[in-house]
Amino acid sequence: MTAVTIQCCAPIAREPLAEHEAAELAVLLKAVADPVRLRLLSMIGSHAGGEACVCDLTGAFDLTAPTISHHLKILRTAGLIDGERRGTWVYYRIVPETVTRLGALFAPLADPAPASGAPVEVEFVST
Amino acid sequence: MTAVTIQCCAPIAREPLAEHEAAELAVLLKAVADPVRLRLLSMIGSHAGGEACVCDLTGAFDLTAPTISHHLKILRTAGLIDGERRGTWVYYRIVPETVTRLGALFAPLADPAPASGAPVEVEFVST
DNA sequence: CCCCTACTTCGACAATTGTCGAAATCATAG
DNA sequence: CTATGATTTCGACAATTGTCGAAGTAGGGG
Incomplete structure (x- = not known):
């Protein structure tokens, strides 16, 4: 199941x-x-090689395998990660475009007109 | 005003x-x-003057005033907005530090990991 | 072939969340 | 002081969500 890229x-x-x-x-x-x-x-995202298999993940939590699988599914459906089966194991990796999109949403708030595609600078408005 | 970065x-x-x-x-x-x-x-955030009173907001939704108030409270408790009463009306404005912090969380992922598997390409999706 | 390990799907359940109406608070106007 | 309008708090309810155990699928090794 591959996710929507909005x-x-x-x-x-x-x-x-x-x-x-x-x-x-x-x-x-x-x-x-x-x-x-x-x-x-x-x-x-921070795992070596940019990917991790489910077996690398479950151990870090006090949760059952089905629960971890459930969470991974939600991340995958949202388009945040992408999974691939190689042999016995399933490997997940981050979908950078989606994460970046989130970052852009909360980009530093600046004055409403930096115009062109120029990088936005942080500017805090004082009351 | 100093640019505080939480x-x-x-x-x-x-x-x-x-x-x-x-x-x-x-x-x-x-x-x-x-x-x-x-x-x-x-x-x-996009309202003129950088602030909006509740009365500016409720009209845009098909929800009752208590419900809007409830959502505003959640935003305020999270530190995303800040409210101030001036006379009859209550004005809310964004807390830029908190929003910026979210943006930093999803900042563009740099080189993910020492090459051990397939490299991850970072692509910028702009609107 | 059968079994074992890795992972996912399914069905159920308790906890959390979004919504409402009624009532409380707060500030201004008369 | 009372009336009125703006906003919040309270209590209840249905919908959503996180979790589990049991059962299902998939691949590798005896």
Whole structure:
């Protein structure tokens, strides 16, 4: 099952999110909004070779295999990771595009007009 | 105003998240992982003057005032917005440090790992 | 072939969450 | 002081979610 690759939405504080954009993003965010899944994601991403098999992951948790599998499925469905079976083991790796998209959503809030594709600089507005 | 950067946690794919870090971040992410709250956040952030009163927000939803208030409370408790009462109305504004912190979590993943398997290509998806 | 290990799917259950209506609080106007 | 409008708190309820054990699929080795 391969996931949807959606791309949309300027940084969250730039302009009001449309209803359907918000709904889409919420699915993605719900997928990361869990301690177990956050750790799974970071374990997979930082694992040597950029991938980890389920057997590398389950040991780190006090949870049963079905539960870990359930969380991995949610991450996969959201398009955050991608799994591949090689022989006995199933290997997961991060889908960088999706993670990057999340990063862009919460990009530093700047004044509404850096115009071109130039990098955005952080600027805090003082009250 | 000084640009405070709250630090916790390198980008998610950099190193395994500690259990308590994951728990903490999950609270923050749960706060944004809802369509209504995402829209609230973006409406507040992109509103003229950088702030919006509750009365500016409720009209955009098909929800009752108590429900909007509930969502605002969750955002506030998570440290994503800050509210201030001025006369009859309550004004909310974004707390940029917290939003920035989320952005840093999903910062573009650099070189994932010492080549041991297939390399991961980092691609930037822009809107 | 049968078994064993790795992983996923299924069905059930308790805990959490989003929503509402009713009632409370808070500030201004009369 | 009372009335009115803006917002929050409270209590209840249905829907969603995280977890488990049991059973299913897939691959490798005797």
